[in-house]
Amino acid sequence: MGDGDGWVRTASGARRWGLHGAAGLLLLADGAGGAPAGRTHALLQLRAGWTHLGGTWGLPGGAVDSHEDAVAGALREAWEETGVPAGAVDVLDRRVTADLGGWTYTVVLGRLRGAEDVRPHAATAESDEVRWVALADVGALPLHPGLATTWDGLRSWAADGRPGA
Template identity: 75%
Template sequence: MGDGDGWVVSASGERRWGRFGAAGLLLVDGGARRRASGHAGGRAVLLQLRAGWTHLGGTWGVPGGALDSHEDAVAGALREAHEETGLDPAAVEVLDERVTADLGTWRYTVVLARLRADAPVQRPHAATAESDEVRWVALAHVADLPLHPGLATTWPGLRRWAEADLPP
């Protein structure tokens, strides 16, 4: 448990997890790396099904969580993705970051990344009790899932961002 774990209440009364904000990893793969490990081809993102006991459990989102006081969004997103999916941070090439929610006292940042071409094949999995499942989801099918409300609201823009920043 890090020093960032805890709820923040905004001036408008909204409760958000992460005393110092939160971040998530939008990890995109073009398909060749996943095909090598037996998965279907085509561009996809790594999503996590939040465990039923968690806040907004039963919804799909990007791996992520609360930032600790010493972390920036990239460090926090990579740490959380490793904790939740077993993904090796050294296998990730960070491309960009975008704040998708800013309540003044709390902000959520999405970190856009792709798998490094020279990294060993990654087999992400549900590595903690916080996840019921972790899987690659084709970009075209993400919106078909019951998404975490924050991802549902921002997905159209995040999808365009991922497609624009990741040539095939």
């Protein structure tokens, strides 16, 4: 456990995970890391049934530790949950998708480098499954509510200027 693990109450009284905020990785690939070629895919995690909002699909991610920025936190969490090493990810951008008065959630946009030896998998009991999903198909899944409310904007952001998306 890192020093960011824990529940907080936001200024509005909402309960959120991450004492220093949280971050997730929107990892893209087209033919790398087991992702099908021809269209851009996002790596999604099916949250284990025992977790908060289990049974929903979301981005690999979690609490940011006190010594990390959102990018470092998202990359660390993605490695812990999917086995994708930070060195295999080209970070493209980041975007705060929730700012709830003292607590933020940041999505880090990245692209998997062409390393064929990287094979994402459910690396912890927090995930029931990890899967590459075509950007156009993500919205059809039962998404974590935070991802569901931001997906249209994230999809446009991820697809912007990326052929095959």
